[in-house]
Amino acid sequence: MDLSNPAKNMLRYFSISNPNFCLNYLKSLVFPTFSPIPILNYNHFHLKPTSNPSYLFVSSTGSSSIYSIRHPFSQSSQSSHFKNCNGRRSQRLELGLFTSRSYCRHISSSLTVSYSRNFQFCNEGIDTFGPYATPKQVSEIIQLIRDSDSEMESKLNSMNVSLSTANLIEIFRVLNCDKVRALRFFKWIEHVQPELYDNFDICSLVVDNCGRLDDYEEMRALLEEFNVKKVCLTEKAFGFLPVMISSKASTRKHIRRVVKVLNEVRGSCRVSGVRALIEGFSVLGSFEMARYVITNTEKKVSYYNILIGQMCRKCDFKGVRDLLDEMRQIGCEPNSQSYNYIFSSLFKKGEDDGACNVFRDMLEKNCPPDAVTYEIFIHNFCRLGKFSVASQFFDDMVGRGIQPRPAAHAAFIKGYFNLQRYKEAHEYVVGSADKYKNSSNMMYSLLASLHDKNRNAVMAKNILLEMIKKGLKPNISVYRRVLKHLQIADREDMASSLASGLSSLSLHSTKESV
Incomplete structure (x- = not known):
């Protein structure tokens, strides 16, 4: 009985990590009725996109991300949390012989075809049981698709290669440019590789392919299928629009056709598709066409905020002011996120006075600032060394009943530290730790980390011991790093003192819990 090289590799791996699996696998080849791995039901696993909360400086959304995953059958797989190719968390899979959180939906379909095609994952840099396609093989695949050979599928199978996300994106880009x-x-x-089939960018490139061929019926059918899988389109779905347009009238015609299809299919594709359209035109600087999309869909603040974000990146502040006026005229009041884009861009240009003027205008227009608004001002004024002004914004935030988040405290600590005002940084931590207990561990740990990175492990140790005496547990990675640097510097006495302090804190916490 001959086995393919990928199958041999798989057997070698499992003969070490799980001899029983290897034995059962061989039995399954000799006795087809024996099935060592239960066939999985695709419908058992309902995947939901994870949220990506924005941080201090809000950026426009729309594009998807590809996350790296570790090999699903490694020894640590049972305790690790894996994400599939779309950055979506998989539910726990009970596979009988082992338990894994990896993305294994495709196993059931490929087991009955060939063991050498099993366990193919789309991410770069992970262990696979089959080589990735070389540039030459990618070119051969493109030519096979061009030829539209009746035996294309069997010829692709005979190549016995895995396709990465990058491979597929390259293939679709070439096919789309040539309208194949x-x-x-x-x-x-x-x-063959259904985990790639669910990738948002790849699905979007197939929609783009239909658009370039002017096949809106096939586009509609695909989007309906994608809705079932909760696929979200990215800006790659509508790359055909800038290519096909020759005038404003032609552009509007194609936009209406796309919007008509999106409105008909609705679901996740409609929501993400409209945003992708607006963002695509905004990135190109075609704000008029982006406005036309909004006019033909829905006049929402979140849609206008996409335009505002892109205008701010292009420093088109006059266009932003006109857009804000336009929004108010149609009863679509700008919100704090609308202004946060403006504040961030003004500070990047060094126009801190201008940012303060816009802030006053924001308050006059009865638009309440949020925590991110205040963090933008606090961060930038601390960076500029204007701590009194930053404190005024901090006090105003607290006065409005907005709870300071860790980012606001970190801005003060880093601001003082970067200006080598170490005493003031320490005084801020001590003064704020008791008042804002939810952030006290973070503040002390951050200050210790900054001292350690500044090659002052002794001061970092003192900060950690100070917080330990207050019953605060330091960030474990900061603690380990400081301990290591003390040992490297031959300060074993200090390292021992720090270790004893944390040990006594842990022991005290254990007694209290009992």
């Missing part, structure tokens, strides 16, 4: 129909290849991917 790619749907048949996309369906082949669904059966």
Whole structure:
């Protein structure tokens, strides 16, 4: 009985990590009725996109991310949390022989075809049981698709290569530029590597392929299928629009056709598709067309905020002012996020006075600032060394009943530290730790970390011991790093003192819990 090289590699791996699996696998080849791995039901696993909360400086959304995953059958897989190719968390899979959080939906379909095609994952840099396609093989695949050979699928199978996300994106980009129909290849991917079939960017490129071929019926059918899987479109879905347009009238015509399809299919594709359209035109600087999309869909603040964000990146502040006036005229009041884009851009240009003027205008227009608004001002004024002004914004935030988040405290600590005002940084931590207990561990740990990175492990140790005496547990990574640097500097006495302090704190916490 001959086995393919990928299958041999798989057997070698499992013969070490799980001899029983290896034995059962061989039995399954000799006795087809024996099934060592239960066939998985695709419907058992309902995947939901994870949220990506924005941080201090809000950025426009729309594009998806590809996350790296570790090998699903490693020894640490049972305790690790994996994400599939779309950054979505998989539910726990009970596979009988082992338990894994990896993305394994495709195993059931491929087991009955060939063991050498199992366990193919889309992410770069992970262990696989099959080589990734070389640039030459990618070119051969593109040519096979061009030829539209009746045996295309079998020829692709015979190549016995894995396709990475980057491979597929390159293939679809070439096919789309040359207006070569790619749907048949996309369906082949669904059966061979379904984890790639669900990738948001790849799904979007297939929609783009339909658009370039002016096949809106096929586009509608695809979007309905994507809705079932909760696929969210990215800006790659509508790359055909700038290519096909020759005038404003032509552009509006194509926009209406796309919007009509999105309105018909609704669901996740409609929501993400409209945002992708607006963002795509905004990135290109075609704000008029972006406004036209909003006019033909829905006049929402979140849609206008996409335009505001892109205008601020291009420093088109006059355009932003006109857009704010336009929003108010139609009863679509700007919100704090609208202004946060402006504040961030003004500070980046060094116009802190201008940011303060816009802040006053924001209050006059009865638009309440949020925590991010205040963090932008506090961060930038601390960076500039204007701590009195930063404190005024901090006090105003507290006065409005907004609880300071860790980012606000970190701005003061880093601001003082970067200006080598170490005493004031320490005084801020001591003065704020008791008042804002939810952030006290973070503040002490941050200050210790900054001293340690400044090659002052002794001071970092003192900060950690100070917080330990107050019953605060330091950030474990900061603690370990400081301990290591003390040991490297031959300060074993200090390292021992720090370790004893943390040990006594842990022991005290254990007694209290009992």
